[in-house]
Amino acid sequence: xxxxxxxxxxxxxxxxxxxxxxxxxxxxxxxxxxxxxxxxxxxxxxxxxxxxxxxxxxxxxxxxxxxxxxxxxxxxxxxxxxxxxxxxxxxxxxxxxxxxxxxxxxxxxxxxxxxxxxxxxxxxxxxxxxxxxxxxxxxxxxxxxxxxxxxxxxxxxxxxxxxxxxxxxxxxxxxxxxxxxxxxxxxxxxxxxxxxxxxxxxxxxxxxxxxxxxxxxxxxxxxxxxxxxxxxxxxxxxxxxxxxxxxxxxxxxxxxxxxxxxxxxxxxxxxxxxxxxxxxxxxxxxxxxxxxxxxxxxxxxxxxxxxxxxxxxxxxxxxxxxxxxxxxxxxxxxxxxxxxxxxxxxxxxxxxxxxxxxxxxxxxxxxxxxxxxxxxxxxxxxxxxxxxxxxxxxxxxxxxxxxxxxxxxxxxxxxxxxxxxxxxxxxxxxxxxxxxxxxxxxxxxxxxxxxxxxxxxxxxxxxxxxxxxxxxxxxxxxxxxxxxxxxxxxxxxxxxxxxxxxxxxxxxxxxxxxxxxxxxxxxxxxxxxxxxxxxxxxxxxxxxxxxxxxxxxxxxxxxxxxxxxxxxxxxxxxxxxxxx
Amino acid sequence: xxxxxxxxxxxxxxxxxxxxxxxxxxxxxxxxxxxxxxxxxxxxxxxxxxxxxxxxxxxxxxxxxxxxxxxxxxxxxxxxxxxxxxxxxxxxxxxxxxxxxxxxxxxxxxxxxxxxxxxxxxxxxxxxxxxxxxxxxxxxxxxxxxxxxxxxxxxxxxxxxxxxxxxxxxxxxxxxxxxxxxxxxxxxxxxxxxxxxxxxxxxxxxxxxxxxxxxxxxxxxxxxxxxxxxxxxxxxxxxxxxxxxxxxxxxxxxxxxxxxxxxxxxxxxxxxxxxxxxxxxxxxxxxxxxxxxxxxxxxxxxxxxxxxxxxxxxxxxxxxxxxxxxxxxxxxxxxxxxx
Numbered sequence: 001x002x003x004x005x006x007x008x009x010x011x012x013x014x015x016x017x018x019x020x021x022x023x024x025x026x027x028x029x030x031x032x033x034x035x036x037x038x039x040x041x042x043x044x045x046x047x048x049x050x051x052x053x054x055x056x057x058x059x060x061x062x063x064x065x066x067x068x069x070x071x072x073x074x075x076x077x078x079x080x081x082x083x084x085x086x087x088x089x090x091x092x093x094x095x096x097x098x099x100x101x102x103x104x105x106x107x108x109x110x111x112x113x114x115x116x117x118x119x120x121x122x123x124x125x126x127x128x129x130x131x132x133x134x135x136x137x138x139x140x141x142x143x144x145x146x147x148x149x150x151x152x153x154x155x156x157x158x159x160x161x162x163x164x165x166x167x168x169x170x171x172x173x174x175x176x177x178x179x180x181x182x183x184x185x186x187x188x189x190x191x192x193x194x195x196x197x198x199x200x201x202x203x204x205x206x207x208x209x210x211x212x213x214x215x216x217x218x219x220x221x222x223x224x225x226x227x228x229x230x231x232x233x234x235x236x237x238x239x240x241x242x243x244x245x246x247x248x249x250x251x252x253x254x255x256x257x258x259x260x261x262x263x264x265x266x267x268x269x270x271x272x273x274x275x276x277x278x279x280x281x282x283x284x285x286x287x288x289x290x291x292x293x294x295x296x297x298x299x300x301x302x303x304x305x306x307x308x309x310x311x312x313x314x315x316x317x318x319x320x321x322x323x324x325x326x327x328x329x330x331x332x333x334x335x336x337x338x339x340x341x342x343x344x345x346x347x348x349x350x351x352x353x354x355x356x357x358x359x360x361x362x363x364x365x366x367x368x369x370x371x372x373x374x375x376x377x378x379x380x381x382x383x384x385x386x387x388x389x390x391x392x393x394x395x396x397x398x399x400x401x402x403x404x405x406x407x408x409x410x411x412x413x414x415x416x417x418x419x420x421x422x423x424x425x426x427x428x429x430x431x432x433x434x435x436x437x438x439x440x441x442x443x444x445x446x447x448x449x450x451x452x453x454x455x456x457x458x459x460x461x462x463x464x465x466x467x468x469x470x471x472x473x474x475x476x477x478x479x480x481x482x483x484x485x486x487x488x489x490x491x492x493x494x495x496x497x498x499x500x501x502x503x504x505x506x507x508x509x510x511x512x513x514x515x516x517x518x519x520x521x522x523x524x525x526x527x528x529x530x531x532x533x534x535x536x537x538x539x540x541x542x543x544x545x546x547x548x549x550x551x552x553x554x555x556x557x558x559x560x561x562x563x564x565x566x567x568x569x570x571x572x573x574x575x576x577x578x579x580x
Numbered sequence: 581x582x583x584x585x586x587x588x589x590x591x592x593x594x595x596x597x598x599x600x601x602x603x604x605x606x607x608x609x610x611x612x613x614x615x616x617x618x619x620x621x622x623x624x625x626x627x628x629x630x631x632x633x634x635x636x637x638x639x640x641x642x643x644x645x646x647x648x649x650x651x652x653x654x655x656x657x658x659x660x661x662x663x664x665x666x667x668x669x670x671x672x673x674x675x676x677x678x679x680x681x682x683x684x685x686x687x688x689x690x691x692x693x694x695x696x697x698x699x700x701x702x703x704x705x706x707x708x709x710x711x712x713x714x715x716x717x718x719x720x721x722x723x724x725x726x727x728x729x730x731x732x733x734x735x736x737x738x739x740x741x742x743x744x745x746x747x748x749x750x751x752x753x754x755x756x757x758x759x760x761x762x763x764x765x766x767x768x769x770x771x772x773x774x775x776x777x778x779x780x781x782x783x784x785x786x787x788x789x790x791x792x793x794x795x796x797x798x799x800x801x802x803x804x805x806x807x808x809x810x811x812x813x814x815x816x817x818x819x820x821x822x823x824x825x826x827x828x829x830x831x832x833x834x835x836x837x838x839x840x841x842x843x844x845x846x847x848x849x850x851x852x853x854x855x856x857x858x859x860x861x862x863x864x865x866x867x868x869x870x871x872x873x874x875x876x877x878x879x880x881x882x883x884x885x886x887x888x889x890x891x892x893x894x895x896x897x898x899x900x901x902x903x904x905x906x907x908x909x910x911x912x913x914x915x916x917x918x919x
Contacts, residue, residue: 314879315883362664373670430692432865433865447773449773466769467771
């Protein structure tokens with residue numbers, strides 16, 4: 001090596017070391033306050049469902065708002081939308097029967113969107129529901145939206161060619177998981193699925209065989225977006241959805257950029273949540289999570305009115321959080337995506353061992369291992385705090401770092417040997433040594449078994465999987481206990497493969513409670529779910545609740561009105577504006 | 581080890597004492613000194629300052645690797661011990677430069693809070709062991725197949741060449757990706773942990789399986805060149821057996837290129853081990869290794885550069901020393917190639 005090159009290399013190394021060494025990390029300013037009061041209700045007052053939505057303070061019209069994301073949105077067709085990006089993009093160009101009025105701080109109200117109210121429970125048995133459609137709602141070509149178009153939208157979701165979206169409405173109407181064989185959309189394009197009727201252009205009526213009290217929530221998903229039959233381009237609707245919302249697709253370069261222009265036929269007076277501030281929305285695809293966030297942090301040119309859709313990556317978190325100038329440009333919010341250490345109840349039958357695991361868990365250490373408080377927030381409940389009716393409790397109070405003594409006491413001197421199955425991806429490989437160290441200090445003997453990442457989910461969903469412990473994650477489609485507890489803990493649903501009940505918890509008394517609460521009115525269910533949550537944890541401890549994922553976003557200095565959806569945990573754009 | 585073509589009959593070389601070192605040779609300037617090529621190589625090696633420095637570094641690394649239990653006992657911290665109370669709310673180490681203190685010499689890992697120094701010492705041992713073992717096995721297979729193919733020729737040569745070509749054509753990464761989990765599943769049940777010794781064994785096997793080809797080709801070429809030389813023909817005419825021909829006549833003459841290829845293979849295995857960790861088929865996190873450490877640390881380049889620096893600079897020094905030493909060895913053994 002020539003002396004000059006050597007000097008340059010030496011200098012570079014010295015610089016790196018100096019940069020790292022010159023500042024002392026005292027741990028100050030790294031606590032992030034994200035306490036929030038989570039409330040969620042279904043609007044009983046029809047006024048709540050009326051437009052226009054309240055003006056956003058400081059908002060102004062005009063400009064182009066950019067959203068940078070690594071991969072393209074998998075589906076734009078509302079009936080096929082189920083990804084988080086799709087669910088956040090859809091409200092810009094699609095309206096639903098109901099929607100969430102969300103203050104971004106956990107205050108949620110379910111209001112009518114195209115419907116005047118969030119549904120009428122006709123006989124109070126949750127079997128017959130009616131929705132009255134608002135006056136003055138229009139498509140992007142100016143034609144009025146009636147119950148017929150909404151019904152057609154739901155009908156086309158039965159088409160197996162248009163799969164990918166949620167299947168609640170289809171399964172409930174057909175009263176069968178194989179809904180596409182019960183009612184064939186392609187053969188009955190002019191009729192409607194069983195149970196779905198349109199008595200007049202202003203009324204949409206659902207009739208179910210069983211009580212479906214969660215219907216108002218289910219129709220807040222894009223399945224209920226309207227479509228005119230003559231505008232249905234089948235699979236091509238994915239490239240250019242027919243708009244009913246404040247924006248319409250102007251140009252779609254698939255996989256590169258999606259440009260949305262104002263829809264002049266959208267009437268703010270009919271819409272309780274959406275705004276139409278920017279002239280244009282641009283979804284730009286391609287930059288990696290790191291690149292997108294670095295661009296937005298740099299805040300140059302068009303990026304000033306941009307937001308990075310993907311969260312700040314763990315490697316940049318410390319830098320962003322400690323930069324005071326970025327504070328006003330970052331959003332931090334817990335999401336409803338809850339993570340548990342799932343205990344395989346078929347294998348770990350001893351309640352004391354499950355309780356000991358709950359006492360032993362060091363949530364603070366675990367959260368440090370996954371990236372800190374901007375990545376995860378501890379929970380001790382089965383339902384995440386964003387659930388309607390949520391009540392905080394800790395059935396096994398052991399402090400932030402766990403109570404090893406209490407755990408050892410419950411184990412009574414024995415050393416249970418448990419096998420922890422972890423995916424061989426970066427995230428879970430970070431958790432595995434942490435959990436092993438933590439639990440072994442509490443008197444367990446933990447064997448870590450790696451599972452190939454792509455197979456892990458399928459494997460742990462098999463009833464007779466060979467592991468005792470694994471990491472589970474659940475993000476509900478709507479913030480009701482009904483979409484969490486019965487799905488995850490109803491033992492009667494356990495089948496050979498594809499189980500959501502990954503703890504294989506089965507208790508007849510708890511299952512009976514599910515049945516009882518599910519037939520209650522949606523508004524009355526919330527507190528009941530919270531009570532049942534605590535009952536399951538106290539009496540059975542089927543899992544160890546660990547943490548909820550935290551959304552951490554940065555946006556440009558001219559981007560305003562962005563908030564993290566309390567329902568899905570990703571940035572919502574209904575209030576977005578460009579600062580002038 | 582003797583490098584003479586014919587055992588015992590040392591090829592005398594007249595060493596000119598005038599060029600280069602004029603220290604002890606000056607008084608007996610006109611004397612003829614008989615030296616074997618081995619002695620000559622050693623003399624050249626000793627004169628090479630780069631070789632000296634890199635050899636000292638290598639000895640140091642090997643000593644550290646051997647002394648791991650001793651270092652751990654003196655240092656008083658285990659490779660799996662966690663010090664999370666010394667991390668801030670983001671899991672970043674408190675204090676200067678990634679948490680360097682008198683207690684933790686190279687600081688702490690962000691997140692898990694394990695001591696970087698002791699994990700590096702352990703990782704050094706793992707990496708050196710894998711690299712040395714793989715290089716020895718590679719060389720052994722390569723020498724055996726190469727000499728056989730080169731000396732015997734005929735159909736055996738054709739078959740070995742064919743196998744070599746086949747091995748060279750196989751995509752290393754894809755097979756490593758497909759093979760490692762499968763082998764683990766074959767030998768260990770779904771509820772058994774795969775012990776580190778097994779993972780290390782698999783890694784060594786995979787390296788050996790894919791890397792013997794270059795040594796085999798090298799040796800084969802050398803043997804073919806020697807096969808027709810007079811001393812070989814003389815031995816053959818005297819009725820020497822195959823073993824004698826291979827190990828007494830041919831091999832002693834091709835040690836030089838083999839040694840060089842060995843010394844260059846070791847660092848390439850060290851970096852390969854690190855590279856395999858990048859695609860997740862190396863060792864698991866429970867076994868400290870350089871590959872895993874560097875893989876994990878890269879995420880923290882912007883936020884905790886010290887974590888990247890220590891393992892990075894060490895693996896750099898290790899591989900650099902090996903390569904320099906390999907070059908110096910080649911220069912010493914093969915004077916024709918010297919600058």
